[in-house]
Amino acid sequence: MKLLHTSDWHLGRSFHGVGMLDAQRDFIEQLVAFVRERSVDVVLIAGDVYDRALPALDVVKLLDDALVRITDAGAKVVLTSGNHDSAIRLGFASRLLERGGVHLRTRVEDLDSPVLFPLEGEAGETAMLAVYGIPYLEPRLVADKLGVEAASHFEVTQAAVRLIREDLSRRKETGPVHSVVLAHTFASGGITSDSERDVSIGGLGAVPLDLFDGFGYTALGHLHGRQELAGHVRYSGSPLAYSFSESKHRKGAWLVEVGPGGVGNIEEVLWQAPRELAVLRGKLAELLESTEHAWAESAYCQVTLTDPVRPAQAMEQVRVRFPDTIVLSFDPEGTDGKSKASYSARISEAEDDLGVCCGFLDHVRGRPADESEQQALLTALEAVRLEGAEL
Known part of the structure; x- marks a missing residue:
């Protein structure tokens, strides 16, 4: 099974006053072509799909077209919300969209409700792939739901990961299960750029990398530079440059192969920039x-x-x-x-x-x-x- 790790589309964003919808359409053209060419099974979008909580109508239509074209190309979609998104609005009609192969994970209540995919090997071996989504968790808004007292990014993310580990442990009792976790957060060691909105104002919002130990692959979103932090913990970065501090970035994604034996090859994917x-x-x-x-x-x-x-x-x-x-x-x-x-x-x-x-x-x-x-x-x-x- 092939997974394409993307994030931070920021649909509707401008670049120093220059509209970017045409450039974003061009990126989606490249993504859909890649899905068809490489027979991608699942496209992962780790948050900040939109640039604003209230996107304009033409921006909403662009996402609608993108999701239709990706699924028409043969891939499923698993999508989480970021700190730029309105989780409630982005998560609208999630149960209905799931029937069409678009799986939204924008609610705290769905943290331990993975999207399940069967894995089959050439020799007949089988396993399951469980894809979990951790949307951006605003500490003061979700602390009570997660049962934590300290309203910090570390505490709420730790509580979310605990729920995922408990669910994964139960599932492994009935057979082999491999895990992929989407998380929109600032993980320790990540290299920032000017175009990210800080996930915390006046305090550190970073979470330690070892929080994601044991998962097959962690698909991170929030930082706009594509980078590998540790093992299978990676940021895909944004598909386009959104500030001049990103002028040296090589924009792209990660193609992750998963089989009955777990995560295998991870390949660098590059997108062609419309302008230097x-x-x-x-x-x-x-x-x-x-x-x-x-x-x-x-x-x-x-x-x-x-x-x-x-x-x-x-x-x-x-x-x-x-x-x-x-x-x-x-x-x-x-x-x-x-x-x-x-x-x-x-x-x-x-x-x-x-x-x-x-x-x-x-x-x-x-x-x-x-x-x-x-x-x-x-x-x-x-x-x-x-x-x-x-x-």
């Missing part, structure tokens, strides 16, 4: 004249100019050679850049929502937020995030 990303830095004249940057003329560009004096009509001049420059910032040589940087450039460098808020406060009044002000902003951001998680 270029991160350019230097003085304006050098960037406009150097043949070294010829390849970037057709790419989406992030340009940082280091001229001691900001050039007049800088964006217009840059776009003469690099017409798809969508981020322009200034870092004059010989300064720390902060005093001369524009507000938009300063905000573009913010690492998270708190950084954006503090950058705005610094801009309008000329001094950074102190500790008490940062805490007040964290409290407000946490309240907004919790409200969004309940949608």
